Amino acid sequence: MGEGRRPPGGKPVSITAVAERAGVGLGSVSRVLTGKGSVSPEMLRRVREAAESLGYQPNLLARGLRSRATNTIGFVISDITNPLLAAIVGGAEAVLSEAGYSVLLTNSGGRPEVDAQRIGLLLRRQVDGLIVLPASEGDPGTIAALAGAGVPVVAIDRELPGVPEASVVLSDHYTGILAATRHLFETGHRRVALVAGPDMRPARERLRAYSDAHARAGVPPFGFTFGPLSPARGAEAVGELLRAAEPPTAIILGGNQLLEGAIEAAQGSGVAIGRDLALVCCDDIPLGRLHRPPIPTVMRDTDGMGRSAARAFLARIAGETPPAEVMATWFDSRADQDRVGAGSG
Numbered sequence: 001m002g003e004g005r006r007p008p009g010g011k012p013v014s015i016t017a018v019a020e021r022a023g024v025g026l027g028s029v030s031r032v033l034t035g036k037g038s039v040s041p042e043m044l045r046r047v048r049e050a051a052e053s054l055g056y057q058p059n060l061l062a063r064g065l066r067s068r069a070t071n072t073i074g075f076v077i078s079d080i081t082n083p084l085l086a087a088i089v090g091g092a093e094a095v096l097s098e099a100g101y102s103v104l105l106t107n108s109g110g111r112p113e114v115d116a117q118r119i120g121l122l123l124r125r126q127v128d129g130l131i132v133l134p135a136s137e138g139d140p141g142t143i144a145a146l147a148g149a150g151v152p153v154v155a156i157d158r159e160l161p162g163v164p165e166a167s168v169v170l171s172d173h174y175t176g177i178l179a180a181t182r183h184l185f186e187t188g189h190r191r192v193a194l195v196a197g198p199d200m201r202p203a204r205e206r207l208r209a210y211s212d213a214h215a216r217a218g219v220p221p222f223g224f225t226f227g228p229l230s231p232a233r234g235a236e237a238v239g240e241l242l243r244a245a246e247p248p249t250a251i252i253l254g255g256n257q258l259l260e261g262a263i264e265a266a267q268g269s270g271v272a273i274g275r276d277l278a279l280v281c282c283d284d285i286p287l288g289r290l291h292r293p294p295i296p297t298v299m300r301d302t303d304g305m306g307r308s309a310a311r312a313f314l315a316r317i318a319g320e321t322p323p324a325e326v327m328a329t330w331f332d333s334r335a336d337q338d339r340v341g342a343g344s345g
Contacts, residue, residue: 096310
């Protein structure tokens with residue numbers, strides 16, 4: 001259904017063009033063109049007039065392939081307890097619900113083998129597509145399940161080279177971490193450590209930004225680690241860093257799940273956050289805002305990420321191939337621990 005007839009000398013008309021001409025969302029156009037879900041008479045008129053004026057014609061092959069649609073989307077995430085992922089799911093569900101789709105949510109608990117099992121379960125339920133944020137980018141079972149899914153796949157913040165047909169919505173982790181690291185240098189820190197998270201695209205981009213910031217400032221990198229995102233890992237990594245002969249004066253945490261453990265480790269070491277040590281966390285959670293002083297944070301629009309993933313799915317179901325979308329991150333220094341601990345750096 002995505003491409004219409006080709007105007008003389010022009011490109012095929014897409015459902016996105018119809019939505020823009022009608023001044024409505026992709027979900028509304030999808031409901032009108034597929035006949036799924038309810039629409040107002042005014043919405044029906046606007047979409048039909050826009051489609052007619054643009055010369056849009058449905059892709060009959062795509063419509064035939066979707067004739068057994070169930071109006072359900074499978075959503076695969078690695079940690080249902082993470083507020084970040086909950087916000088992403090909420091954003092996606094808002095768009096999909098408006099378009100007449102229901103969401104089946106599964107959780108792997110960070111275990112790649114369970115991701116593969118959940119994908120198989122959802123496909124047996126005949127979902128119309130998958131939105132995935134798996135625990136691993138390279139797990140053979142997960143890659144095989146996604147590559148053979150036979151339905152549109154949208155990946156969030158993951159590089160899946162074994163699934164080249166997947167659409168992707170990515171975060172620009174590089175920009176936020178570069179700004180945070182440069183800010184720490186500007187406020188006097190020289191021993192800045194990075195606890196990056198598991199070896200996947202987000203952690204690799206964070207490490208790239210951290211390394212580039214050090215190179216530009218002429219400061220040797222203090223050190224970084226890959227590892228799981230959990231309170232236990234936060235406590236372990238920060239505890240090890242603080243026991244070093246020359247401990248860091250600032251630590252960047254590559255995920256909100258690390259923050260609780262990091263605070264516990266600092267307190268157990270007799271180190272005062274906001275006086276002896278500056279922490280920077282990735283992704284906003286109440287603990288970071290309520291801590292005194294508040295924890296500076298690399299932010300991103302999690303609700304927007306979910307909405308973008310849902311819109312990418314709707315485009316795919318309409319026969320289009322949307323380009324990769326990269327969404328911004330930014331550094332919020334908040335009450336700013338500025339020169340905390342930097343004097344000894």
